[in-house]
Amino acid sequence: xxxxxxxxxxxxxxxxxxxxxxxxxxxxxxxxxxxxxxxxxxxxxxxxxxxxxxxxxxxxxxxxxxxxxxxxxxxxxxxxxxxxxxxxxxxxxxxxxxxxxxxxxxxxxxxxxxxxxxxxxxxxxxxxxxxxxxxxxxxxxxxxxxxxxxxxxxxxxxxxxxxxxxxxxxxxxxxxxxxxxxxxxxxxxxxxxxxxxxxxxxxxxxxxxxxxxxxxxxxxxxxxxxxxxxxxxxxxxxxxxxxxxxxxxxxxxxxxxxxxxxxxxxxxxxxxxxxxxxxxxxxxxxxxxxxxxxxxxxxxxxxxxxxxxxxxxxxxxxxxxxxxxxxxxxxxxxxxxxxxxxxxxxxxxxxxxxxxxxxxxxxxxxxxxxxxxxxxxxxxxxxxxxxxxxxxxxxxxxxxxxxxxxxxxxxx
Amino acid sequence: xxxxxxxxxxxxxxxxxxxxxxxxxxxxxxxxxxxxxxxxxxxxxxxxxxxxxxxxxxxxxxxxxxxxxxxxxxxxxxxxxxxxxxxxxxxxxxxxxxxxxxxxxxxxxxxxxxxxxxxxxxxxxxxxxxxxxxxxxxxxxxxxxxxxxxxxxxxxxxxxxxxxxxxxxxxxxxxxxxxxxxxxxxxxxxxxxxxxxxxxxxxxxxxxxxxxxxxxxxxxxxxxxxxxxxxxxxxxxxxxxxxxxxxxxxxxxxxxxxxxxxxxxxxxxxxxxxxxxxxxxxxxxxxxxxxxxxxxxxxxxxxxxxxxxxxxxxxxxxxxxxxxxxxxxxxxxxxxxxxxxxxxxxxxxxxxxxxxxxxxxxxxxxxxxxxxxxxxxxxxxxxxxxxxxxxxxxxxxxxxxxxxxxxxxxxxxxxxxxxxxxxxxxxxxxxxxxxxxxxxxxxxxxxxxxxxxxxxxxxxxxxxxxxxxxxxxxxxxxxxxxxxxxxxxxxxxxxxxxxxxxxxxxxxxxxxxxxxxxxxxxxxxxxxxxxxxxxxxxxxxx
Numbered sequence: 001x002x003x004x005x006x007x008x009x010x011x012x013x014x015x016x017x018x019x020x021x022x023x024x025x026x027x028x029x030x031x032x033x034x035x036x037x038x039x040x041x042x043x044x045x046x047x048x049x050x051x052x053x054x055x056x057x058x059x060x061x062x063x064x065x066x067x068x069x070x071x072x073x074x075x076x077x078x079x080x081x082x083x084x085x086x087x088x089x090x091x092x093x094x095x096x097x098x099x100x101x102x103x104x105x106x107x108x109x110x111x112x113x114x115x116x117x118x119x120x121x122x123x124x125x126x127x128x129x130x131x132x133x134x135x136x137x138x139x140x141x142x143x144x145x146x147x148x149x150x151x152x153x154x155x156x157x158x159x160x161x162x163x164x165x166x167x168x169x170x171x172x173x174x175x176x177x178x179x180x181x182x183x184x185x186x187x188x189x190x191x192x193x194x195x196x197x198x199x200x201x202x203x204x205x206x207x208x209x210x211x212x213x214x215x216x217x218x219x220x221x222x223x224x225x226x227x228x229x230x231x232x233x234x235x236x237x238x239x240x241x242x243x244x245x246x247x248x249x250x251x252x253x254x255x256x257x258x259x260x261x262x263x264x265x266x267x268x269x270x271x272x273x274x275x276x277x278x279x280x281x282x283x284x285x286x287x288x289x290x291x292x293x294x295x296x297x298x299x300x301x302x303x304x305x306x307x308x309x310x311x312x313x314x315x316x317x318x319x320x321x322x323x324x325x326x327x328x329x330x331x332x333x334x335x336x337x338x339x340x341x342x343x344x345x346x347x348x349x350x351x352x353x354x355x356x357x358x359x360x361x362x363x364x365x366x367x368x369x370x371x372x373x374x375x376x377x378x379x380x381x382x383x384x385x386x387x388x389x390x391x392x393x394x395x396x397x398x399x400x401x402x403x404x405x406x407x408x409x410x411x412x
Numbered sequence: 413x414x415x416x417x418x419x420x421x422x423x424x425x426x427x428x429x430x431x432x433x434x435x436x437x438x439x440x441x442x443x444x445x446x447x448x449x450x451x452x453x454x455x456x457x458x459x460x461x462x463x464x465x466x467x468x469x470x471x472x473x474x475x476x477x478x479x480x481x482x483x484x485x486x487x488x489x490x491x492x493x494x495x496x497x498x499x500x501x502x503x504x505x506x507x508x509x510x511x512x513x514x515x516x517x518x519x520x521x522x523x524x525x526x527x528x529x530x531x532x533x534x535x536x537x538x539x540x541x542x543x544x545x546x547x548x549x550x551x552x553x554x555x556x557x558x559x560x561x562x563x564x565x566x567x568x569x570x571x572x573x574x575x576x577x578x579x580x581x582x583x584x585x586x587x588x589x590x591x592x593x594x595x596x597x598x599x600x601x602x603x604x605x606x607x608x609x610x611x612x613x614x615x616x617x618x619x620x621x622x623x624x625x626x627x628x629x630x631x632x633x634x635x636x637x638x639x640x641x642x643x644x645x646x647x648x649x650x651x652x653x654x655x656x657x658x659x660x661x662x663x664x665x666x667x668x669x670x671x672x673x674x675x676x677x678x679x680x681x682x683x684x685x686x687x688x689x690x691x692x693x694x695x696x697x698x699x700x701x702x703x704x705x706x707x708x709x710x711x712x713x714x715x716x717x718x719x720x721x722x723x724x725x726x727x728x729x730x731x732x733x734x735x736x737x738x739x740x741x742x743x744x745x746x747x748x749x750x751x752x753x754x755x756x757x758x759x760x761x762x763x764x765x766x767x768x769x770x771x772x773x774x775x776x777x778x779x780x781x782x783x784x785x786x787x788x789x790x791x792x793x794x795x796x797x798x799x800x801x802x803x804x805x806x807x808x809x810x811x812x813x814x815x816x817x818x819x820x821x822x823x824x825x826x827x828x829x830x831x832x833x834x835x836x837x838x839x840x841x842x843x844x845x846x847x848x849x850x851x852x853x854x855x856x857x858x859x860x861x862x863x864x865x866x867x868x869x870x871x872x873x874x875x876x877x878x879x880x881x882x883x884x885x886x887x888x889x890x891x892x893x894x895x896x897x898x899x900x901x902x903x904x905x906x907x908x909x910x911x912x913x914x915x916x917x918x919x920x921x922x923x924x925x926x927x928x929x930x931x932x933x934x935x936x937x938x939x940x941x942x943x944x945x946x947x948x949x950x951x952x953x954x
Contacts, residue, residue, distance in 0.1 A: 034659045034660070034663065035659045036926060037659065037924055037926060037928075037929045038659060038662050038666065038929070040926045040930055040933065041663075041666050041930075041933040041936075042933065043933065044929065044930040044931075044932070044934050044936075044937070045933035045936040045937050046933075046937075047933075047937075048933060048934040048936075048937030048938070049937040049940055049941075051937075052937060052938075052941055189417065192417075193417070193944040194944070195944075196941060196942070196944045197941055197942060200941060
């Protein structure tokens, strides 16, 4: 009998002033719980949740959904929409620049002058092999196959770090669709984590407003992305700030005990090799370059042995794999390699347009200071009669995921 | 953790499906449930400090190809091994205990009534010494484990403080990582062995039975504290013999789980988001003012109830998904009319454990007023210490011990307040509530950083109490909007706790209709919306 156990406790001699009534065996016989009850529960739960996701998708205040009403105002989605527009206008770019925010200062107009045809800077923050996989597959499937890809590689992009920036791939359906399957589901989880009360409430209100995909509407004027993907930085930093940034990086990286976030992982290199093969098969010329760091920033970061080792490993890997897959490789990790000026850095990792120009010269075999085309200053570009297209890369309101250890070690 | 996407959307459906549809045999169901529970428990071992699963460390811990890897793997699985070892010691100790007859059994077998005129060899000789030694061995293993992992830091701090006072030099303090759920499963193990020793519970039929009882994941990390005899018969219940789920169980389980999740995510966590930053002010010495400090302590009073009772509801609901009924742990505790009543309603399975295995063995209320009061105080002091190795938990336990002792003294002397009218009963209820609220100040202050285990750690509680009872000139210590929002939550929670039926009454008293399912399902969807804002259950740390 089920209640034997309970009754037996009462056999213990002595009064029990604090005896709680233990309810263990409630009678379930009068309950009409059934398979139908469970089915309705599940349907209601799934339906309710889908409704909440739909509100987030349509209102899209998190900028993580490919909303038809409120397009995502994030780099990945915004730049891909610009490319879509070029394809629709039958003028797809001939040269695509891929990489992280560290290639966003490469001017497509200057590259076009060097390589011929038209160019588009498709660099997005914290990009790595997963993003390049989605971008290149999307370009090929969407009829925007370029003749040349210039690919800027960050020294720690082959680690297993997942960056919250990668969630932004979901801001454009085409990009999300072309993510590798494993990453698709991992990132989808991150996107759904952002279906939270705050985003849902604000998305509900946004659903009934007009889209503000107007390029002139952005309030954050500290960074501008022009219609060809070129980014103008307005954040100049001094050497003390660069040192502080490097120390901050080391502090965050300290949590990465096993170095997995920064060291080379086979999955990423296999993905990279596959991309090079794909480009070769498609007749796309690929020029790979390892991107530079400010000398002072590099000195501090590379004082850690495991980081220094990764830096050398990545350079060695690229030097070995690129020729194998018919791609060229230039190691620009030291600014001297392309005639770069240490003063032409916005911060520890981002070069100015001038250093980016010299880097392009070196990539195409020209002396650093030679001018292949007119090269107006950033201020001139901003003050042009026709305002540039703008977007703010910080527009996405993405909630931090819990895996901050991995993310922290990722450079942007 | 029960309030995570991984658990609700992945682990729970998979475990449910495999349990019911993977096989019908008792061995499969016990084996699968044990495996799933150990997997659930081991998962914690491989979380990093941000709560993310470290797959690399997990795969490294699966390598046993050389001595170094074996050492690493053993270290990686250490908490699982500890639980397994603890279970094994108790299982075998109880099995041996059951083989040695108790004195009463032998006497009963030899009485004419039992039909045995001469000595019956099958009964065997009573060997009380050996039985006591086996019991002592098991208890020593459990208490030793608990003492090492939970109290080593605390006691070494005390020893260091004493050494510092006497010799002027202290010594380093132990810092040991506390395995999740150790307080719960050691208590369950001890109760099993003691019950077998006393002869009021039969030993487990197999090791699998026992391992499943100890590790059954709904109750593993934060209770309810169950007993083997509560669970044993359920493993062989008619529901477990079916090839398909018992939908009545599943329906009630989903209702309870949803209610618990809603209590945790929608109420407890919302309140926590308001009060946690205010508690943190104590650590920085910022004043809260009288109104602010009362609001914060009241907020915590309701938060801990909704958090822990929400967890217990979820655990009970999960148990029902596997056709296992777990005991009720909360019975509207803030409706208590006196301190004794409070402990009949708050964390009921713990108070029952303390009663049966501590209070009664100490003598209970059999030795007169003085001894009853002494026993109550000792029981509650140790109950407080069970919650955590810190002076503030000891003080919290002592506070409740004093409340209980005072209540019993008043009861003996006829000094209790009258309870004839509704107003008098309400007054008693709110007076009890007030004392409980003051107790929570000690409990919560244990989280405020003010030294490790030493006496300075009680400073935050004293600061808070001073602010609660001594008017200060602090104005606008809190943003008025925060205070207003917190106040609204407190009023809501107070009404809930005083006028609403508790989850068990509600869920079991309801004749389930499909529209109930529709509402519960929608509520679950809303809970999932809130799940990303992650806060641990308060009782996980105990």
